[in-house]
Amino acid sequence: MNETEALAVAGSWVAAMLRSSTPLMMVTLGETLTQRVGIVNLGVEGQMLCGACVGFAVAAQTGSPVLGFAAGAAAGLLLSLIHAALCLGFDANQIGSGIAVFTLGLGLTSYFGRAAIGGQVTGLAPLAGANVAGVPFAGPILTQLTPIAPLAILIVLAAGFWLYRTRTGLNWRVVGESFQTARALGIRPLLVQAQGILIGGLLSGFAGAILSVDYTQTWANEMTKGRGFVAVGLVIVARWNPFYVLPVVLLFGLSEAATLRLQATGLTFSPYLISCLPYVVCLICVIVVSVREGRIGGMPAQLGSVFGSRN
Amino acid sequence: MSPATSMRIVAVIGGGAAFVIAAAIFLAAIGRPPLATLSQMVLYAFGDSYSLSESLVKATPILFCALAVILPARLGLITVGGEGQLYLGALTGTAVVVSFPAAPMILLLPAMLAAGAVGGALWGGIAGVLRARCNVNETISTLLMNYVAVLLVSYVVYGAWKDPTSLGWPATIPFPKAATVPGVFGTRAHAGLIAGILAAVILHIAVTHTRWGIALRVLAGNRKVAAMVGFDFVRQTLLVMAIGGTLAGFAGICETSAIQGRLQGGISVGYGLTGFLVAWLSGQHFLRAIPIAILVGGLIAAGDALQLYSKIPSASATILQGLLFVAALAASGAAGRRSARHE
Numbered sequence: 001m002n003e004t005e006a007l008a009v010a011g012s013w014v015a016a017m018l019r020s021s022t023p024l025m026m027v028t029l030g031e032t033l034t035q036r037v038g039i040v041n042l043g044v045e046g047q048m049l050c051g052a053c054v055g056f057a058v059a060a061q062t063g064s065p066v067l068g069f070a071a072g073a074a075a076g077l078l079l080s081l082i083h084a085a086l087c088l089g090f091d092a093n094q095i096g097s098g099i100a101v102f103t104l105g106l107g108l109t110s111y112f113g114r115a116a117i118g119g120q121v122t123g124l125a126p127l128a129g130a131n132v133a134g135v136p137f138a139g140p141i142l143t144q145l146t147p148i149a150p151l152a153i154l155i156v157l158a159a160g161f162w163l164y165r166t167r168t169g170l171n172w173r174v175v176g177e178s179f180q181t182a183r184a185l186g187i188r189p190l191l192v193q194a195q196g197i198l199i200g201g202l203l204s205g206f207a208g209a210i211l212s213v214d215y216t217q218t219w220a221n222e223m224t225k226g227r228g229f230v231a232v233g234l235v236i237v238a239r240w241n242p243f244y245v246l247p248v249v250l251l252f253g254l255s256e257a258a259t260l261r262l263q264a265t266g267l268t269f270s271p272y273l274i275s276c277l278p279y280v281v282c283l284i285c286v287i288v289v290s291v292r293e294g295r296i297g298g299m300p301a302q303l304g305s306v307f308g309s310r311n
Numbered sequence: 312m313s314p315a316t317s318m319r320i321v322a323v324i325g326g327g328a329a330f331v332i333a334a335a336i337f338l339a340a341i342g343r344p345p346l347a348t349l350s351q352m353v354l355y356a357f358g359d360s361y362s363l364s365e366s367l368v369k370a371t372p373i374l375f376c377a378l379a380v381i382l383p384a385r386l387g388l389i390t391v392g393g394e395g396q397l398y399l400g401a402l403t404g405t406a407v408v409v410s411f412p413a414a415p416m417i418l419l420l421p422a423m424l425a426a427g428a429v430g431g432a433l434w435g436g437i438a439g440v441l442r443a444r445c446n447v448n449e450t451i452s453t454l455l456m457n458y459v460a461v462l463l464v465s466y467v468v469y470g471a472w473k474d475p476t477s478l479g480w481p482a483t484i485p486f487p488k489a490a491t492v493p494g495v496f497g498t499r500a501h502a503g504l505i506a507g508i509l510a511a512v513i514l515h516i517a518v519t520h521t522r523w524g525i526a527l528r529v530l531a532g533n534r535k536v537a538a539m540v541g542f543d544f545v546r547q548t549l550l551v552m553a554i555g556g557t558l559a560g561f562a563g564i565c566e567t568s569a570i571q572g573r574l575q576g577g578i579s580v581g582y583g584l585t586g587f588l589v590a591w592l593s594g595q596h597f598l599r600a601i602p603i604a605i606l607v608g609g610l611i612a613a614g615d616a617l618q619l620y621s622k623i624p625s626a627s628a629t630i631l632q633g634l635l636f637v638a639a640l641a642a643s644g645a646a647g648r649r650s651a652r653h654e
Contacts, residue, residue, distance in 0.1 A: 033638070082637060095389050095450055096591050100636035103584060110365040111341075114624065162649025224382075229454040236451070272466035283447075286374030290447045309447055 004136055012138035013257060018141075018149045020260070021253025023048075023211040025152045028231040028238065028245050030203025031157055035235055036163065037189075037196030038176045038302025042098025043083045043230030046105020047076040047201050048208035053109040053116060055209025056219040060119035068121065068213040069148075069206060076205015077198055079105055084197040088190050094306050106222065116219045124148060125215045148214050153246065155203075160242035172196065176300030204228060230282045231273070237285045239298035255281050318646045319594070326642030333634040341417050343623065350476060355616035356609030362616070364498035367571060370608025371500070372397060372579065374507040375562030376586020377593065377600040378514060379435070379555035383449070384595040385518055386551050387531040392438055392453025393559045394583025395460035398429040400560020401567040402464050403430025405574040408490045409472050416489035423490050431560015432553040439552025443545040448501060449552070455582065472574065482575035492569040503565035508601055510558060515597040527551070541617070556647055559583070581629065585611070588636050 034041050055072025057114055059065050083101045086092040126152075135142070162171040175182045175192040182189045211227070212219050216272035234252060240242035259274045293299075299307070335345035356366050376393030383390045404427030411419060434456060441447035465481070474484045493499045518524035530537040530544055537544065562582070567574050589607055594600035614628025 042454070086637065086640050086644065090641045091647060092644045093591075094639040095391075096636070097640055099584065099587055100389065100633055100640060103588070103629060103636060104633030106581075107626050107631075107633050111624055111630055211490035225460045226455070229451070229458075233451045233455060236448070270466050270470055272462045272469060276462045278458045279458045283452060283455045286451060287441060287445050287447050290441075291445045292448055 005036040006254040007136040008140060011137040012144065013254075013261075015144035016257035016260065017250060017253040018145055019215060019253075021249045022149045022152045022232070023207040023215060024227055024231060024243065024252065025156060025249045026207035027204045027311070028234045028249055029037035029156050029242055030200035030207070031170075031228075031231050032238065032240055032242055032245055033159065033163070033203070034196045034200030035240055036176045036300055036304060037172055037193045038300055039083075039087060039193055039197055040303065040306045041083050041101070041197060041200055042092045042095060042229065043080065043101025043105065044098075044204040044231060045224060046102035046109075047079045047204040048224045048228045049105045049109045049161065049222070050079050051076040051205030051208025052204045052223055053113045053208070053219060053262065055205070056119065056121060057113075059121040059189070059209075059213045063122065065121065065124050065213050068181065069209045072209025072213070073202045074209035076203070076208060077201040078236045080197050080204070081200020083201075084194050087197070088194055092111060097151075098101055100184060113221060113255065119219060121213050121217050123217055146214055152210070156242055156246050160245075163242055173300075176302050178301060201209045204231075226279065229232055230278060233282045233286045233294060236299075237282075237289050239289070240300060241257045241298065244288065251284075252278070252281065322639075322643040322646040325645065326639040329638035329642055330635050333638055334631055335379070337627075341623070341627070345622075348617075348621075348623075352610070352613035352617065352620075355613040355620075360498070362612065364496070364500045365612040365615070366605060366609035367500040367504055368608075370605040371504045371507055372562040372566050372582040373585050373589055373608050373611075374504075374600060374604035375558045376583050377589035377604055378507070378586075379431075379559040379591035379646060380587050381593070381595045381597055381600060382514060382518075382555045382558075383551045384590065385524075385527045385531060386547055388442065388548065388551065389450045390435070390438065390453045390552065390555060391450055391587055392435060392456060392556070392583070393586045394579060394581070395453065395457035396434045396556040396559035397549045397563035397566070397579055397583055398457075398460035398464050399434040400427035400431035400556075400563030400575055401578050402460070402467065402563075403427055403433075403560070404564030405467075405472070405483055405567060408486055408568075412484065412487055412490075414489065419487075419489045420492070423568065424492075424561060425593075428557045428561045429530055429566025431556040431558070431563060433556065434560070435556020436549060436553040439454060439549040442552070445550040452483065452555055460641065461576075464574065464578070468575055475575070480575075482573045485573045486568050492565050494569065499570065501565060501569035503562065504570060506561070506565075507558075507604075511597045511601050518597070559586075566591070580625075585632060588632060591636070592639050607635075610635075 027044055031044050049203035051072035054075035058071035059068025073154050079101060083097050083222060086097040102241040126143050127145050127147060130143060133143050135141045171187050172192055175189045179189045204273060207226060234248050238248040256299055259277050261273060263271060326575040334349060338348050355362055357363050378392055379393045379396060404423045407423045407426045414529060438449050438452045438456060441452050442449040468481045472483045474482055492503055494501050518527060526542040526547060530542050530547055534544055565576055571578060585607055587601050589600055592603050610631060612627050614625045616624040617623040
């Protein structure tokens with residue numbers, strides 16, 4: 001393989017990696033922000049499904065992918081209101097409430113999603129037309145990616161900057177560490193927690209819409225296939241830090257892209273076994289960081305009551 | 312009446328009322344007469360002996376999956392792995408049937424059930440080892456392993472175990488008579504139901520009246536104190552997760568053998584998740600889980616009947632389960648706040 005070919009292959013790998021990891025990037029960022037204020041939300045899986053379903057239906061109806069993204073994000077936000085109400089208003093157990101929200105999202109999307117099955121959407125246009133396809137390395141990236149991937153990366157970086165470099169970001173981190181300190185500083189912890197849950201809802205709904213409108217361009221029941229749960233695992237791997245979300249999710253996307261490529265090469269390997277890989281990879285990553293937990297740290301102290309500490 | 316009991320009564324009545332209101336709103340929103348549909352669902356669930364037996368059929372795996380949640384919960388662990396354990400149990404149990412389809416019943420049936428139980432125990436046990444040895448959160452590991460187990464079943468039914476005579480339908484050979492869990496009362500309800508009720512009673516006695524139960528309670532309360540009196544968290548975690556997996560795996564092979572008659576992709580319609588719901592509704596109590604599993608089994612059976620007779624998609628049963636869960640969490644939360652204020 002000469003240098004040009006190698007660059008072209010590398011470019012298409014980067015493009016595939018970015019495309020498959022963009023939805024996961026948004027949902028992992030959302031769950032990271034939610035957990036930073038001391039709330040675990042397993043409902044992200046259901047919120048993502050709602051975002052995918054509503055986003056797809058709106059994009060198919062209006063012909064506008066942008067409206068689809070907005071509607072998907074709004075749907076995720078609406079569903080996360082239930083988690084906020086149960087956890088903050090009724091002191092319900094966060095894991096139980098998350099599973100309840102997931103069940104609702106699963107039921108609602110398989111009920112109302114029947115109407116969207118078989119619909120047609122046009123995704124966003126690629127970053128550049130076919131005329132740059134020949135450009136080494138950048139060519140495949142620019143022709144295969146839509147503006148949503150760079151936008152997602154910008155959102156992650158902005159969120160990281162906001163969390164660590166602004167006053168309100170500091171307030172959020174304080175709430176995640178200690179309610180008492182937050183109250184002493186004049187912060188209202190429940191208000192911040194509600195915002196954290198809703199931002200997570202917004203981003204997970206957006207992630208779902210990216211998946212259905214931009215990536216697969218179809219709607220199918222349970223199409224998120226546990227990506228929301230994977231995101232909850234990846235939050236732990238990224239140590240609750242938005243900046244680490246980027247490399248963790250990209251590495252994960254690389255493994256997914258690799259499995260898709262393996263299948264495309266016609267390797268006689270069961271697609272069902274290959275489909276196990278994302279979950280196994282995620283679990284292995286969680287195991288590795290959990291073993292080193294004590295040394296790495298980074299878990300917001302308020303999460304201890306939900307995740308259970310090592311006492 | 313103790314404050315705890317009165318709180319529970321308030322929660323049950325409030326949660327029930329909230330659920331009926333939410334369900335009525337949902338049914339009205341999809342253009343169905345709410346009260347008529349709800350009363351129809353009660354009839355579809357428990358109206359005659361056929362409906363009742365269908366409800367019991369659904370209740371059986373749900374009860375097992377609830378027990379698989381409740382036992383770890385007694386140690387303070389939250390597992391959502393019933394679905395995966397059920398699938399793995401179905402897989403390993405079927406392995407025996409596929410390998411020895413002509414074996415006599417007296418050998419085949421017990422071997423199949425034991426293999427199913429071992430498969431579930433393995434799946435639960437892995438999450439247990441990860442929790443105890445590597446500090447991996449059991450909720451996340453069980454959620455991820457659910458997907459793997461479902462895919463493994465797809466792998467065998469589309470691959471090596473596919474029945475060549477099934478004309479492309481991805482399923483194993485039909486189970487021989489010698490590998491069929493017998494029915495009870497002359498209906499589709501099967502012996503698994505009786506095993507599930509027995510398991511609930513035995514577990515209830517074990518955690519309330521034995522030294523083991525004390526160990527679980529102390530470990531759930533304070534691990535340092537427990538270590539001082541010689542209770543081992545690692546061993547108990549492994550044990551409760553493996554026993555939980557055994558129960559769910561047993562349910563998986565029973566469902567495959569008695570109801571489906573062959574291993575195929577969709578063994579479970581979310582029984583693991585429903586079992587989790589039942590465990591919470593019961594307040595993590597083995598005996599209370601029995602009637603609640605039958606009630607929720609009735610809800611799912613009624614959902615199937617609605618699809619058949621009224622053309623309401625059965626996904627409505629999933630929505631109603633979600634609403635039930637939300638109502639129950641809200642009601643018990645509200646009752647808890649009230650009693651906290653009175654103390």
